[in-house]
Amino acid sequence: MINIAICEDDPVYIDRLEKLCEGYRESIDLNIDKYMSGEELIEYCENSSIKYDIAFLDIEMKQINGLETAKYLKVKNINAIVIFISGYTNYITNTFRVGAFQFLIKPFKESDFNEDFKRAIEKYREVHANYIIKFSGETSVVEYKEIKYIEGYKRHLMVYTEDASYECVGSINSEAEKFKIYRFIRCHQGYMVNFSYIREINKNNIVLKNGEEIPMSRRYREQVMNTFNLYLADTLT
Numbered sequence: 001m002i003n004i005a006i007c008e009d010d011p012v013y014i015d016r017l018e019k020l021c022e023g024y025r026e027s028i029d030l031n032i033d034k035y036m037s038g039e040e041l042i043e044y045c046e047n048s049s050i051k052y053d054i055a056f057l058d059i060e061m062k063q064i065n066g067l068e069t070a071k072y073l074k075v076k077n078i079n080a081i082v083i084f085i086s087g088y089t090n091y092i093t094n095t096f097r098v099g100a101f102q103f104l105i106k107p108f109k110e111s112d113f114n115e116d117f118k119r120a121i122e123k124y125r126e127v128h129a130n131y132i133i134k135f136s137g138e139t140s141v142v143e144y145k146e147i148k149y150i151e152g153y154k155r156h157l158m159v160y161t162e163d164a165s166y167e168c169v170g171s172i173n174s175e176a177e178k179f180k181i182y183r184f185i186r187c188h189q190g191y192m193v194n195f196s197y198i199r200e201i202n203k204n205n206i207v208l209k210n211g212e213e214i215p216m217s218r219r220y221r222e223q224v225m226n227t228f229n230l231y232l233a234d235t236l237t
Contacts, residue, residue: 002028002124005052007035007069008085009061013106017056017085020113028121038064042072051077054120056104059086059095067091070098078196079127079145081120129182133159135168142166144182149193149214150175162210183231187216187224195231 004021008014014034021032033052035041038061044050055073057066066084073080084095087106095103101123102116131147133140142161151158152172159166176186183195187206191214199209201224206214216224 002030002053002121003050004030004032005035005041005055005057005073006032007038007041007055007061007066008058009036010058011036013058013085017113020110021117024117024121037061038066038069038072041069045072045076052080053077053124054081054083056083056085059084059091060088067094067098070095070100074099081123083116083120126181131159133166133168135166140166144179144184145194145196147184147194148197148208148210148212149191150179150184152190185220185224185227187214187220189217189219191215195228198228201225201228 006014006017006021008017014036018032018034021030024030033044033050035044038057042064045052052073055070057069059066061069066086070082070084073082081101082095082099083102083104084091084100085104085106085108089105092103101120104112104116127145129144130141131144133142142159146161148160148162150160150172152170155169155171157168157170157172157175159168172186172190172192176184176192179192184192185195186192193206193208193214197208197210198206199211200207201216203221204216206216206224208214
C-alpha cells in the first residue's frame with residue numbers, strides 16, 4: 001500500500017490530482033488522503049501512525065506553507081517523496097533544499113504528471129526493495145530499509161533489524177556494492193551499517209539510535225565520515 005497525501009488549497013487541483021492518481025489503481029495499491037492546508041495534514045499525522053510515501057504539496061498556503069509541511073513529512077518519514085505544485089517558479093531552489101523530488105508548474109499537463117508520478121513510484125519501489133535471505137531451507141524477506149547493520153564472519157552473514165536477526169551464507173565483500181544504493185556503508189572488515197540508523201560516529205565506533213555500538217576501523221573511518229556528511233546534507237537540509 002502506497003500512502004499518498006494531496007495538500008492543496010485549491011479544490012480544483014485537489015480533484016485533478018486525485019483523479020490522476022486514481023488512474024493508477026488498477027496496477028498499484030493506493031491510499032489517497034486530501035488536505036486543504038499544511039496544518040490540517042500535520043494535525044492528522046500527529047494523531048495517527050500514518051507515514052506518507054508520496055506527497056503533492058502546494059507551496060503557497062495560509063499559515064503553514066508547503067515548504068514547512070515538507071520538512072515535517074521528512075521527519076516523519078525520511079524516505080517521503082515530495083512533489084511540489086506551484087505557479088511560481090521562484091520557489092524552485094528552496095524546494096530542493098527541503099528534499100523535493102520534483103516541481104510541477106501550474107498549470108501542468110497530464111503527461112507531465114504521468115512522467116513524474118511513474119518516476120516517484122519507481123523511487124518508492126527502490127526504497128522498499130526486498131532483500132531475500134535463505135538459510136537451512138528457510139527463506140526470509142526483509143526490506144533493505146529495515147536492516148540496521150550486517151555482520152560478516154566465517155563466510156556467513158548476520159542481518160540485524162529492529163525486531164529480529166537472520167543468518168545466511170555470504171560475505172561482506174560480495175554484498176557491499178549491492179547495498180550502497182540503499183545507503184549502507186562499510187565501516188569495518190566485518191560490518192556495514194545503514195546510515196538512517198546512525199545516531200553518532202565516534203573515533204572507533206558507530207552508535208546507533210537504539211544505543212548499539214558497531215566497530216569502525218581506522219581503514220574505513222575517512223570514507224564513512226565523508227559519505228555520512230553527504231548523506232546528512234541530502235536528508236537534513
